[in-house]
Amino acid sequence: MTDKEPRLLLFHAPLLRQDMTTPRTMRDVIVALLPATAAAVWYFGLGAVLVLAASILGAAVAEWLFAPRASRGASLRDGSGLLTGLLLGLTLPPGLPMWMAFLGGFVSICLGKVIWGGLGHNLFNPALLGRAFLLATFPIAMTTWPVITPGEFGVQAGNLALPFMQAGADGVSGATPLGLFKFEQQVTPLAELAFGKIGGSIGETSGALLLLGGVYLWIRRDLDWRIPVSILATVALFSLVLVLFDAERFPAPLFSIFSGGLLLGAIYMATDPVTSPVTPKGAWIFGIGVGVLVMLIRVFGGLPEGVMYAILLMNAATPLIDRYTQPRVFGHEAESS
């Protein structure tokens, strides 16, 4: 643009180019998730790798099957389908049979993306939609948490169940910190929460590494910092108020933030640019809404964890939020309300 020489330039429309492309963003998110994924493999063994691989494969197969013939390769190359598969895999329990993870990835892309018209047209976060489907379809398998086995790279017995068959009795099953808190009033130490020595979904073990990935994404300008900040702040504030009422019954702020899938959801799923508001004001409203819903479901609802439903509900509200937070167009009068 600094070129002063008069020349005839023939270009078609996007004249200003940035390196901010969809594949780059997707690659960044995948890179940001790698440390947490590696930690999960350390804690849960190769079973976690199998679940992740199956869910990514399911997403890729669906992408390939339902892409128009002309752009079949392109929809796979931009990495969005793979990222959906990875994110879904991270929300699954490590002992899940591989065929269920595959089905989840497939459904994520079909119901979460393809039927809406492809990337950029979906209303709900595809990975979370896939998880919601799996949770409603296989409620027992989806809430069976294996005990962590740091450093032993074993495979969970459930992982290898034949397609359409049950996982079989695993013998020992662990519990998540949120489940322990809700049903047995047991508080997990913060250090274990932050570094991941806890049972739970593959991706929610290590809060610190998830935060690290979030910082990387923020530096690379791949995410709207307002959304995770407002979600985490709302959750912290909400639980602070509750603790002031009754410190025994309600979870402490830091416990609320580091337990369950909150960090994974707040940093990597709520910030999905397709399904979150585009305006800054909207991002704040969206984040506060997710935070309030998470706490309402966790504390007053029947389920120990509510991040998934909170984000899906706010996804549904996103078009409305966007409509009501449009900034005033320059030169136009402010609308009288």
Add this chain to the structure above:
Amino acid sequence: MKKNESYEEFLKGIWRDNPVFAQVLGMCPMLAVTNSAVNAIAMGMATMFVLVGSSFLVSTFRNVIPKQVRISCFIIIIATFVTIADYTLLALVPGVHKELGAFIPLIVANCLILGRQEAFASRYPTKLAVMDALGMACGFLVALFSLGAVREILGDGALFGVKLFGDSFEPWVIMILPPGGFLTLGVILLFFNWFKYKKDEFLDDVARAERSGADG
């Protein structure tokens, strides 16, 4: 000619104007009672009885029923047959009757049935009306059964209560629940429309080829 015409009225309900796949009517029983194949078939049979019976009566009396109060007359006729169907099911298959519950009386409000009376039976002679009702009811039955079979196979690993995959089958709980009905219906509609689209495309191709053949 006459025979052909009634045959045509029968066939259109099964495929081209299928009440569920093409007209998307009767969604309430379609989604509510198709969690097993038996329920679906019982519902389909009950609907068939009511539809054929009321089409017959409405078409027979079509010149007597005053235009201004025709809807109420249709409803009274339909309600009569629904009551018969209700008590018959209660007497013959009490278990199924209990599972179908409120949805049998609700056949009265099935828009498919009232729709056929208003759009067809009240305008055409009795024979055509009955053939049309039979075709529509068969189409409805086919749709109910296909939905019920898919949902029972995936949700229970069984068809008509017979286990298909052995004991270690992992049931897809969602298929028994209401969301499973919406998902299955959506997927079936998708395939129906895709098939129709492909067929139209094929027919267009054939027509174009014929035209260019005739020109050249």
